[in-house]
Structures are given as structure tokens and as C-alpha cells.
Amino acid sequence: MHASLRRVALGTAALSLVAVSAACGSADEADDKDSKGKKDGSLTIGLLLPENQTARYERFDKPLMEKKIKELAGDDTKILYSNAKQEASLQQQQADTMITKKVDALIVDAVDAKSISSSVKKADDRGIPVVAYDRLAEGPIKAYTSVDNPRVGKIQATSLLKALDEKGVKGKPQVVMMNGSVTDPNAKMYKDGAHSVLDGKVKVGKEYDTKEWKPENANANMKGALSALGKNNVDGVYSANDGMAGGIITALKGAGFSGSDIPPVTGQDAELNAVQRVLAGEQYMSVYKPYVPETSAAAEFAVALARGEKLDKIATSKTDSESEKGVPSKIVTPLPLTQDDVKKYVGKAGFFSQKEICTAKFQDACDKAGIK
Structure with a gap:
């Protein structure tokens, strides 16, 4: 074979080999990607x-x-x-x-x-x-x-109506709605679920979408609502979670409410502080998930x-x-959590122990609720 032709042939063969190698490499990479979800070893x-x-x-x-x-x-x-x-x-x-x-x-x-x-x-x-x-x-x-996020809102709203009825509120109660952050799709589901129960049964005096779910933002919103509506014109508060409920209750106490005079406030997450507030009668309920x-x-x-x-x-x-x-x-x-419900969850996985809940400050409330 002519030398130049031989070089062309060898070059072509080399290019073919590179192409095959590249193709194999691509296939290997594809296999690696496909097998990403088919791993049998440690994860x-x-x-x-x-x-x-x-x-x-x-x-x-x-x-x-x-x-x-x-x-x-x-x-x-x-x-x-x-x-x-x-x-x-x-x-x-x-x-x-x-x-x-x-x-x-x-x-x-x-x-x-x-x-x-x-x-x-x-x-x-x-x-x-x-x-x-x-x-x-x-x-x-x-x-x-x-x-079930819409159910959370329905549980909260149903509990709030029950609490208002227990307090003997006459006529159509006026409530403040403290919803969660607009960046959280769950917040809309809680809100929609709550509205499906409350609409037509209460007057919503003020309603907020609380930035970042932060208790301090809920606290500021609640102070604004009290200023706008008047302390004696707030019958209850729909709070989408326990952290915000804490900020809301602080605002209510700052306005002069105390003990059983605090308007019923809802919550969610069954946080330790909230469970203690529920037992003490400061927060009406939470939602246990x-x-x-x-x-x-x-x-x-x-x-x-x-x-x-x-x-x-x-x-x-x-x-x-x-x-x-x-x-x-x-x-x-999800499940409602009121004073009567706390006892059945104490010590279970995903809930708090009697020792954690019943600190010295809350021992009397625990005794009253039968938590020993």
C-alpha cells in the first residue's frame, strides 16, 4: 500500500476507535445515570x-x-x-x-x-x-x-367555633385570622380549610398572611388588630400554627387579657410550649400531626x-x-389536641414525655389533666 494511503487508513481506524470509545463512554455515562436509582449497595x-x-x-x-x-x-x-x-x-x-x-x-x-x-x-x-x-x-x-392539610384548617376552625360557643359568645363572633406564609403551599390549604368552616358563622375582623410564619410578625399583626378593632371586639383568634399562637397570646396578654379571659386561640404542631399553654388554658387547642x-x-x-x-x-x-x-x-x-386529648399522647413516639411537659410551673395543670 502507498505510504500516504496507509497513513490515511491508520488515521481512519484510529478515529473509528476513538468514536467507538466515545460512544462506549457515553453509554457508560448513561448507564451510570440510569443506575443511579438502581443502587444495591450503601446509600x-x-x-x-x-x-x-x-x-x-x-x-x-x-x-x-x-x-x-x-x-x-x-x-x-x-x-x-x-x-x-x-x-x-x-x-x-x-x-x-x-x-x-x-x-x-x-x-x-x-x-x-x-x-x-x-x-x-x-x-x-x-x-x-x-x-x-x-x-x-x-x-x-x-x-x-x-x-391532610385542608383537614388541619377544618379541625382548627371547628375547635374555634366550639370554644366560642363554650364561652357563650352572643351573635356572630368577630375573629382575627392569622394565616401562614404565602411562600408555603400548606398555608393556603390550612386557610381554605378554615374558611370552609368559618365563613358565614363568624365575622373576620382582620386577616393576615404572616411573613415567614414568624411569631414576632404574628405578634405585631395581633397588636395591629387589637388597635384597629378594639380589645373588647376580638372574640377569638384563628392561628395557623403554635409558634404564631405564642406571639399572639403575648400580644393579648400585653393588652390586658389573662387566664381564662384570653380569647380562644388555635394552633398546630403540638409544640412543647403550646402543649403547656393548652394545659394551662392560655391556648385553646393545637393540632397533633x-x-x-x-x-x-x-x-x-x-x-x-x-x-x-x-x-x-x-x-x-x-x-x-x-x-x-x-x-x-x-x-x-391530623388530630385535634385540646386539654382532654393531651393525656392520651404523653410518652408516645413523636410526642413529649410527662417529665418534659410537667415542669414545676405546669405541675398543677398536669395534675388536673390526669397526667402522672
């Missing part, structure tokens, strides 16, 4: 929780979820955890860090359901399935678990997705978000 699961002002996340959600993940995937499972401290931009950074670390699945309780969508998409592009926990995040999430089934579902979804397994044995329903349709879901039933 790394990312967990992003939204804030630490509400005690439940560090006290219950995190340890319960970690325990369940290791039960399902083994003690060698790595769990990478970050708390966003109510900052959406920080949570996006935390998510991006976990994506860079190539976690096998990511559980996200979003600070802001919409802003987290870019991180959810980035994870999905890298073959990392995302489980939306407690709040329905936007973007290509693969599973979702929460409580069974954390064990909710955290267990998130763990089950994450491990199954990381291993490429089907979710039909975990999911009990499907949920539509603004960006996704038919997301496999598990929804947990």
Missing part, C-alpha cells in the same frame, strides 16, 4: 429541613426519619443533613451542595415551594430523585408525603427511589402540584 440520602424555630423538626422529624432510613437501608447508610433556618436562598445552596456530593435521593421540606424548583430540576437532571416532605415543592418531584407515619413514608419513598423500586406499595394516593401531575403520595390524618 447516601440527603435531608433538607426548612427551619429550626419550630422545635418539631430537630426534636422529631430529623431523628425519626434518620432512624427509619437506616432501618430500611442499613446502618452504613450516610445521611447528609442541613437546616435552612427559614432562608430559601440558603436551602437552594444546601440542595446544590448535596447534588454535587451525588446523594442517591434527596428529601426536601421546602422553605419556598417555588424557589426550590430550580434545585429540584437540577437534581432530576443528575438522576437524583427528590421527595417533597410536609410541603408540596414545585419541580419534577418523584414522591410527596404530608398531613403523627410524625411517625409521615417521616416513615418519606424514608420509604427515598430508599425505594434510590434503589429504583416501585412506589405502589408505599403511595396511597396521587397529588397534583402546579408543575407535576399524579405525584405518588402518602397523606397522614
